[in-house]
Amino acid sequence: MKVRTRSSAIVGTLCLVASLALTTASADEPAASKQAPKVTLTKVTTAKNPIAGTAGPGGTVWIAERAGTVRVLDSQGGLSNPVVDITKETTTDGERGLLGIAFDKKFAHFYISFTNLQGTSTIDEFAVRKGKIQPQTRRTVLTQTQPYSNHNGGDIKFGPDGYLYIAFGDGGSGGDPHGYGQNLDTLLGKLLRIDPRGAKPYAIPKDNPFVGDPKAKDEIWSYGLRNPWKFSFDAGSGDLLLGDVGQSAWEEIDWSPASSDGGENYGWSRMEGTHPFRGGTEPANHVRPVYEYDRTGLGCSVTGGYVYRGKAIPDLKGQYLYSDYCDGTVRALKMENGKVTGVSDLGVNGGEVVSFIEGGNRELYVLDIGGSVYRIDRA
Secondary structure (H helix, E strand, O other), rough: OOOOOOOOOOOOOOOOOOOOEEEEEEEEOOOEEOOOOOOEEEEEOOOOOEEEEEHHHOEEEEEEOOOOEEEEEEOOEOOOOOOOOOOOEEEOOOOOOOOEEEEOOOOEEEEEEEEEEOOEEEEEEEEEEEEEEEEEEEEEEEEEEEOOOOOOOOOOEOOOOOOOEOOOOOOOOOOOOOOHHHHOOOOEEEEEEEEEOOOOEOOOHHHHHHHHOOOOOOOOEEEEEOOOEEEEEOOOOOOOEEEOOOOOEEEEEEEOOOOOOOOEEEEOOOEEOOOEHHHOOOOOOOOOEEEEEEEEOOOEEEEEEEEEOOOHHHHOOOOOOEEOOOOOEEEEEEEEEEEEEEEEEEEEOOOOOOEEEEEOOOOOOEEEEEEEEEEEEEO
């Protein structure tokens, strides 16, 4: 999660105070695009510390509020009463709270990702009937003890393969003191892949990359992550894109093609982006970020977004949108075959941007932890 806070924002320890304007990573990085698509942010509603969201049944958009409530956004911009309320089961200490929500592909089950009162990361499932949560069906799918109150990760998404992916940070503190990022015998610092309906409490896909390895957890899909803050699957290609928050110098965006068999090592904590961390040696199997930027500007904590596949802004199609919690500017990456070919500042600022949402029509929303929910529209 993020850190630099205003009165309503998150208290945490991820970000360092930054200065001046956001800069890009390295000399061989793509130059900024000459002409960015013209967009505007349309405020559609105000929520209480919105932190995550997902497309829901019937073209709805569901929004998670950090303290533990989930509300449904209607077409007029109103928010429903809570359809899920776990405010008595979680806490907003540190970087904790309700951190992610997701539906399966048939909208038959709804999943929440949160830290419980003991700080344990928890994934729970509800059955859904006619678009409504069935509280009595709630069950816990997976838990993971967290040694510290930060770097929980917590984002969840269903992939094109129908499996549930879960992002966990390295356990917290700073500098990965326990070495969890590179340790395959823990779920911390990993992206997981499970089948929540295949068994109780869940099944592990047989083609997960570390199945059968006695030194690794079978749930792991990829590893070497510090605090993966929001990931997504490209609705057009199926590719995976993930924003991983850096320690003190570099923010990174990682990419994996839809054809991947998993097992990617994104380098943490031996690497921070493409740079050795505290004298670390680059792993031989290190998958370098597709993009990185430094913290010499206002940026301090990357917020991963989505590849735009909507219809309202044709010039933006196929570009990956992301932001930064401290900077708030919405930016876009042009990509071809896993390479960034252009970078655009879209000229809009969403405040303390903590998440993006992809609606059922593929249009995108921006969440400001202070409360504002924006839709990205054509200017």
